[in-house]
Amino acid sequence: MAVVVQKFGGSSVGTTERIIAVARRIIATKEAGNSVVAVVSAMGDVTDDLLELAAAISSAPPEREMDMLLATGEQVTIALLAMAIHSLGHEAISFTGAQAGIVTESGHTKARIAAVRADRVSEALAAGRIAIVAGFQGATPDAEITTLGRGGSDTTAVAVAAGIGADVCEIYTDVDGVYTADPRIVPGARKLDVVSYEEMLELAATGARVLQLRSVEFARNHGVTLHVRSSFNDHPGTIVKEADETMEQAIISGVTHDTSEAKITIRDVPDRPGVAAEVFSHLADANVNVDMIIQNVSEDGLTDISFTAPDEDLVRAKRAVEEVVRELGARTWSVDTSIAKVSLVGAGMKTNPGVAAAMFRALANAGVNMDMIATSSIRISCVIDAKDAEIAVRALHTAFGLDSDTVTAEVSPAAPKGA
Ligand code: ADP
Ligand code: ASP
Ligand code: MG
Numbered sequence: 001m002a003v004v005v006q007k008f009g010g011s012s013v014g015t016t017e018r019i020i021a022v023a024r025r026i027i028a029t030k031e032a033g034n035s036v037v038a039v040v041s042a043m044g045d046v047t048d049d050l051l052e053l054a055a056a057i058s059s060a061p062p063e064r065e066m067d068m069l070l071a072t073g074e075q076v077t078i079a080l081l082a083m084a085i086h087s088l089g090h091e092a093i094s095f096t097g098a099q100a101g102i103v104t105e106s107g108h109t110k111a112r113i114a115a116v117r118a119d120r121v122s123e124a125l126a127a128g129r130i131a132i133v134a135g136f137q138g139a140t141p142d143a144e145i146t147t148l149g150r151g152g153s154d155t156t157a158v159a160v161a162a163g164i165g166a167d168v169c170e171i172y173t174d175v176d177g178v179y180t181a182d183p184r185i186v187p188g189a190r191k192l193d194v195v196s197y198e199e200m201l202e203l204a205a206t207g208a209r210v211l212q213l214r215s216v217e218f219a220r221n222h223g224v225t226l227h228v229r230s231s232f233n234d235h236p237g238t239i240v241k242e243a244d245e246t247m248e249q250a251i252i253s254g255v256t257h258d259t260s261e262a263k264i265t266i267r268d269v270p271d272r273p274g275v276a277a278e279v280f281s282h283l284a285d286a287n288v289n290v291d292m293i294i295q296n297v298s299e300d301g302l303t304d305i306s307f308t309a310p311d312e313d314l315v316r317a318k319r320a321v322e323e324v325v326r327e328l329g330a331r332t333w334s335v336d337t338s339i340a341k342v343s344l345v346g347a348g349m350k351t352n353p354g355v356a357a358a359m360f361r362a363l364a365n366a367g368v369n370m371d372m373i374a375t376s377s378i379r380i381s382c383v384i385d386a387k388d389a390e391i392a393v394r395a396l397h398t399a400f401g402l403d404s405d406t407v408t409a410e411v412s413p414a415a416p417k418g419a
Contacts, residue, residue, distance in 0.1 A: 042073025116163030177238030207258030
């Protein structure tokens, strides 16, 4: 008998019909002789709707109250799913994050999981019940409700799997697995059978929202193998695990894009030691997650500094920049929210020179201008105009030979060829 954690995302539980379909899948897993824990998200767009409600009341709602609000989404699903399982003749018990022992740090709206005390979940399984856990939420040791950041139900699933020593952690979603690019943008994207934690971390960090970044970090740190698959069919999905010698090291595993960041530029900053430290200390103090940074060549002892940060950190970032501009006597600053980041990820990049050149060539051929560039050993990212994001992703996907055979024939002949 195996212990199986199954996580179902928003679109997998978007309607009552879907909840009943999910209940049947869970019951089938149980009837095959397994113990099952289901982790679920809020139904469909409920989290977005709750965010809209809050925005209609306040432009800066207290983060504690945001968490109180957002945590309700998942609570609806756990109760309905437990009812569905009961109505199909099986025993199930639902748990909020706090009841399931998801203990977090205190940072509201993107709290980190500090510990998993899953005794009640384990007891339910021992009693032969199906345990249902609300994703995306936890509680601090002093019982404050927290949420784990957008997409956080993935992290709940991995944390519960690690906490109860599950044999399998399945992430059910609305696509068949992890693809070489977002299949909604690149119809010829190919499903990856297996992907290493290392690559999945870069894919998740650069916009492949199929897994929350923290869930991959947690899985790697605790050795939890993931199976990302569709809740709408029985096709095998993508296995995410530690790289081993059986894994083919593709030069490029995927192309990602992210339109959820903004670029801030501070102009005519004095070019002397300590200035960058000053700028980025202010941003760190304001809890701004700075991503890419670029500093221009100095002219007359003055320079420009640009950086990108998530849109959701923008209000805090602007406040911090305003302060630092005043302190440093910089000339002006500006914000550009219409940017996108496109990235190429692949473990084989380490040993294959020329990937950056081929990337820049493909973007140039597609008429896409690059604004900033950043690299890691297995990733290259470029900031471009947001309106070019989809063109860029498709061009790179084709240029690096990732298009699947069946769809490649239909790709426009104008697309760049060969890397
Ligand atoms: P869930 O509600 O199940 O958590 P998400 O919307 O969070 O689902 O994630 C699934 C979506 O991620 C897919 O519908 C797809 O559009 C998007 N996506 C982006 N990049 C990728 C990728 N490389 N592979 C698979 N899906 C991707
Ligand atoms: N409901 C939350 C969100 O929409 C968490 C999740 O779906 O993983 O971000
Ligand atoms: Mg998700």
